[in-house]
Amino acid sequence: MSKSPFQLQEFLDESTLAVNQALDRFLPPARTAPRTIHESMRYSLFAGGKRMRPALCLAAAAACGGDAETAMPLACAVECIHTYSLIHDDLPAMDDDDYRRGKLTNHKVYGEGIAVLAGDALLTQAFEIAAKCQSQPRYSRAQVILEIARASGSLQLIAGQVADLEAEGKKVTEKQLRYIHERKTSALLCCAVRLGGMSANCTSRQLGALTDFGYHVGLAFQVIDDILDVTQTSEKLGKTAGKDTKALKATYPSILGLEKSRGIAERLTTKAFDALKVFKGRALALEGLAQFLLKRDR
Amino acid sequence: MSKSPFQLQEFLDESTLAVNQALDRFLPPARTAPRTIHESMRYSLFAGGKRMRPALCLAAAAACGGDAETAMPLACAVECIHTYSLIHDDLPAMDDDDYRRGKLTNHKVYGEGIAVLAGDALLTQAFEIAAKCQSQPRYSRAQVILEIARASGSLQLIAGQVADLEAEGKKVTEKQLRYIHERKTSALLCCAVRLGGMSANCTSRQLGALTDFGYHVGLAFQVIDDILDVTQTSEKLGKTAGKDTKALKATYPSILGLEKSRGIAERLTTKAFDALKVFKGRALALEGLAQFLLKRDR
Numbered sequence: 001m002s003k004s005p006f007q008l009q010e011f012l013d014e015s016t017l018a019v020n021q022a023l024d025r026f027l028p029p030a031r032t033a034p035r036t037i038h039e040s041m042r043y044s045l046f047a048g049g050k051r052m053r054p055a056l057c058l059a060a061a062a063a064c065g066g067d068a069e070t071a072m073p074l075a076c077a078v079e080c081i082h083t084y085s086l087i088h089d090d091l092p093a094m095d096d097d098d099y100r101r102g103k104l105t106n107h108k109v110y111g112e113g114i115a116v117l118a119g120d121a122l123l124t125q126a127f128e129i130a131a132k133c134q135s136q137p138r139y140s141r142a143q144v145i146l147e148i149a150r151a152s153g154s155l156q157l158i159a160g161q162v163a164d165l166e167a168e169g170k171k172v173t174e175k176q177l178r179y180i181h182e183r184k185t186s187a188l189l190c191c192a193v194r195l196g197g198m199s200a201n202c203t204s205r206q207l208g209a210l211t212d213f214g215y216h217v218g219l220a221f222q223v224i225d226d227i228l229d230v231t232q233t234s235e236k237l238g239k240t241a242g243k244d245t246k247a248l249k250a251t252y253p254s255i256l257g258l259e260k261s262r263g264i265a266e267r268l269t270t271k272a273f274d275a276l277k278v279f280k281g282r283a284l285a286l287e288g289l290a291q292f293l294l295k296r297d298r
Numbered sequence: 299m300s301k302s303p304f305q306l307q308e309f310l311d312e313s314t315l316a317v318n319q320a321l322d323r324f325l326p327p328a329r330t331a332p333r334t335i336h337e338s339m340r341y342s343l344f345a346g347g348k349r350m351r352p353a354l355c356l357a358a359a360a361a362c363g364g365d366a367e368t369a370m371p372l373a374c375a376v377e378c379i380h381t382y383s384l385i386h387d388d389l390p391a392m393d394d395d396d397y398r399r400g401k402l403t404n405h406k407v408y409g410e411g412i413a414v415l416a417g418d419a420l421l422t423q424a425f426e427i428a429a430k431c432q433s434q435p436r437y438s439r440a441q442v443i444l445e446i447a448r449a450s451g452s453l454q455l456i457a458g459q460v461a462d463l464e465a466e467g468k469k470v471t472e473k474q475l476r477y478i479h480e481r482k483t484s485a486l487l488c489c490a491v492r493l494g495g496m497s498a499n500c501t502s503r504q505l506g507a508l509t510d511f512g513y514h515v516g517l518a519f520q521v522i523d524d525i526l527d528v529t530q531t532s533e534k535l536g537k538t539a540g541k542d543t544k545a546l547k548a549t550y551p552s553i554l555g556l557e558k559s560r561g562i563a564e565r566l567t568t569k570a571f572d573a574l575k576v577f578k579g580r581a582l583a584l585e586g587l588a589q590f591l592l593k594r595d596r
Contacts, residue, residue: 028453032452033457034457034460036460037456037457041452084418088414088418091410091411091414093414113391114460114463115391116386116389116391117386117456117459117460119418120382120386120421120456123418123422124451124452124456125451127425127447128448131440131441131443131444132440141438142430142433142440145429145440145443149425149429154326154339154419154422155326155330158335158419159335162332162335162412162415165412165415
């Protein structure tokens, strides 16, 4: 019997549905007092995100022989952190964005005060959810929480946002831009992938491979985001296109040009694929996702 | 031999020094890139806070036969959360305060964007520190982290801030005000005390007593804060006095008058003392702190 081809769309549809249901279970209902904060948290969390980080987490678990149910709390924790970072990044004091995923940003709907608090609450919620995950023989719950805290902290995710803020309107080198992208995007993507492996009690060799994969996919993902900002319309992106250019924000295309940037994205993806060789064909979902991330047009 | 009397000032001096040293160890050095964020985190964390929550945490550990070293990561985690909440509360979109503890607030020094991120980073740092605590036979590290996440989340600390925001300029009942104070202040104080007990592997009876104590001391603490805002000068408080009145913020004195508020604070403290009877005189530091919190004039 020949192996049936991997159906990425099916995997994505299933994982998105399962993640949405789990997030709905993990979060206080919208009517819970104070309603404003729970409505606001849910507004951004259910604003049509692609759920790429949870999908990567679940795919990594599958590659290591784990199941989606065990990986789910960690997949959801990462999505809460991703959403919090978007809410805070969109604030007037940061990127000052009015639209995100085709909808008004959190502070445009709920006001700045509630938007700050909704971000805070989602960040806190992430740790509450993660603290409920199953421990594994090789990885305690505390280790998993440490992993999330480090990827989201002042040396990674937040460092990226700070460096991004400080680079605005300045001349930025390729090295500095890579520093920003590694932290703003790669760190949490890589964390999602590692957490998936940890939930499946992966070996240290597998964890190393997942780290390598996550780092390169994350960086490729962000380079493509930069490219799409230049080449696509606002309507298609669901957010203000050309925004980076207007804000004089350094991007791969603005520093290196479009062609070179596309080449970099492709090379990063090749490196990501190479990292998966350890799994000897059992990382189909991760491979499919990496291909999807490189070929996407929005 | 007669028992030597408990020296509160000595306990406070020692615990403040130890907490400051531990916080300094737990946080990335100020020169760590990106410098802005680490300087900003440290600016607010070392702005002369009274370290009441860490002191309560260490005192609770002592009451249960534990030591300061084991309780320290949790004491520091709570202080990081307290500081993050102050930075975000002071933002223009929230309470819009220029001074805190006699110094310019974080956003007045570093700008709003960095202030939001410094708060985010301290919140994240709290979980990183807590994840490194020692587990106890009765309490895993994950349980302790869950405790912190719940006390800081959208049903407690953040709920209080939301309700406070929404009450501004409106007529507030005593019941609503208690809701706000329970969440804005009591929740984290109570958490600090419970964490101290948990670090000492306390019994469930002791944990119940600490919860009762923490709740009442926390509420008393906030009622007194309300009273001091009316009765003290800005210079003495190190922040803008009369601010609550100007912002038309509901406080115990504004709803019930000064005398009745003082009576409430005293009754709450009595209840707190009653909760400590379980410890049969071994909770000297907790008793001393409760007395100190009620008698303070700033």
